[in-house]
Amino acid sequence: MSKLVPPHGGKGLVCALLEGQALEDEIKKAEGLKKVEISSRAKGDLIMMGIGGFSPLDGFMDKANWKSVCEKMLLTDGTFWPVPVTLDISAEDAAEIKPGQEIALVRNGALLATMKVDEIYEMTEEDKKFECELVFKGQGEDSQKFWDVAPSDHPGVKMVLAQKPFNVAGKVKVVSQGEFPEKFAGTYMTPAQLREQLDARGWKTVAALQLRNPMHRSHEYLAKLAVEVCDGVVIHSLVGNLKPGDIPAEVRIKCINTLVDKYFVKEHVIQAGYPLDMRYAGPREALLHATFRQNYGINRQIIGRDHAGVGDFYGMFEAQEIFDKIPQPADPGKRLLCEPLKIDWTFYCTKCDGMASMRTCPHGKEDRVILSGTKLRKFLSEGQPIPDHFGRNEVLDILREYYSGLTEKVEIKMQHAASGPAE
């Protein structure tokens, strides 16, 4: 019997993905349906609903759920959920679609799902600002200051503000996982597939390291801390889209494979990938990570410094603190059961003679090897030596090769991405 945490929502894995004859019938039916082109973010969300990663969600949210999630982090049925999962459509599409109608959801023309429409609701500029302020604004941040910079500098806010003026809600039937199973074969896994691997290992206390960057010593240390105190760690990489300048998933996975091969005990680590795009919602996204990881059988989400953050929008440990403030529904099925594994800012310290954190190292700045993302990228692209102990040579070699192949234009974009967040 599985010792793993049950999926979120108390209904088991809720998978909208069709199989066999049902799948074929749905694809055929979709030919006659109105086609709606969806965003990259919505594609990731849709596939997660397909494979059970977003259990108990079975479709995009209606207005009541959207509002409840923004304001209270609860679905209207009282289940915890931290971020809106909505699908935007144009005014033209909105005019053509009626509740009760079935539509086909496509990305770059390729069919991903059908939806039985429940509700079409307008998202005014006010509504979008309401969502952005509740989902993307840091606790300590002044509202005025947030709006001065977020529309130009926060990729998540930019994305919401650029959404089309209506949302369409309804239950979905997913017919494809897109390019992920093939492109990331061996890494991309559904919750059921990962649970099977975890069960085969007999794990119970399973930590996840969220990764959207290559693994340096700090990430390795977080993962290894988890290995010391849990049955094992899942290095869980985002394989959907990132902001410009971030390192593509193929390169990251190559780095991780190498690191795992040379520096980890295989019995205690699994590498896996999930198909979402980054929202950069900081604390709220940290909660989303914990929520979908529960579906993957994971019950400890490692939360380090500035988890899922961007720029200076969030306090360094806001993504840790938010776990102490979330609603706790009486029904455990409706509660978030994946707990945070909170780790402080980590680095190599020469006096400590090893990796350490602000909690364990009493020494000074001059003893610590800390490198900003910007500086690292500059050193790598220029082929300059990286300070000792910052990363593993085998990983840095892969990154050097990647950076040396980049064109100057991409290079400049990267500089803008500045000192990136921790995970």
Added chain:
Amino acid sequence: MSKLVPPHGGKGLVCALLEGQALEDEIKKAEGLKKVEISSRAKGDLIMMGIGGFSPLDGFMDKANWKSVCEKMLLTDGTFWPVPVTLDISAEDAAEIKPGQEIALVRNGALLATMKVDEIYEMTEEDKKFECELVFKGQGEDSQKFWDVAPSDHPGVKMVLAQKPFNVAGKVKVVSQGEFPEKFAGTYMTPAQLREQLDARGWKTVAALQLRNPMHRSHEYLAKLAVEVCDGVVIHSLVGNLKPGDIPAEVRIKCINTLVDKYFVKEHVIQAGYPLDMRYAGPREALLHATFRQNYGINRQIIGRDHAGVGDFYGMFEAQEIFDKIPQPADPGKRLLCEPLKIDWTFYCTKCDGMASMRTCPHGKEDRVILSGTKLRKFLSEGQPIPDHFGRNEVLDILREYYSGLTEKVEIKMQHAASGPAE
């Protein structure tokens, strides 16, 4: 309000130590009572009952409790308790003492407590062997093999076999904490005193590092792992008696003070001492450590390699595994609430470029800095250099000074102590 784990047994801190007028009256009364000289081990147990460290025990165990604890790790009222806490007396004393009588318990002539006698029961050789086999024998060990070596090589077994032929049971009133408060001022703490310090820091998840050896890098690593994932760690040193050859508490505490001063962040560490003697009961003693630490407000007991072991009597991780097999009384008050924080065998690895464990380091023996206790003592006493990364220089200097001052006779005894256990 305190966030700490409640004392074991569901009755708060049960402290047999008298104060004020009651104390003075009891001392006076004791003058007229029959005096019984007790062992060093019993003295430590008595003081723990005095200060609430052995809550809910309020006296030495009667035969029914002794048997139930040996067999089931439960007191007769169903409360978890892992090792017998008994007081042995001679046949002459047994003949003179009657149930209902009050007696005075002295150590080297100094009054420690009075006892209202409930029961006097014989401990035959069979009874002692029964106790030894259940309490001191490792899980995997053959009974015949155990009895071939334990009577000569196991200090805990030797102690039980050498006990006088009767046990006396009854509730105690403690009048003294012996030399501990003065001799280890600043380190020795009662459960109430430690709880006060923990509460003042607002801690909730508190780990304890059991120490009866000086702190080397491995111990430091265990403590720091705990700091990374808990509110903080209590470095909790045994300041009672050890077997010959072990390093005396004063030297150990000097080492720890230096290490804490140079290598720890003060906010996350407390050094404290407790007055027990070692029993060397391995797994059962690990459970005792967790049990009395719960009384000290600690809810995570670090259990490393061969915790509280001696020689080859226990499997390397038997003291971890036993936590999964203990009785779980329905009433949480009667259950052990201090959980194990299980850590694998740790060491410095040159390829890992830092501390690691068997769970996190995939490299070979040749990359790891591992030193047996015997070799370390030899190097230190001969003033030879210690391999890099094994210990902190500031600590090794203190040990060098200590060993250089030892006479040859003590030296030889130490060699016998062989490769000591981990904590």
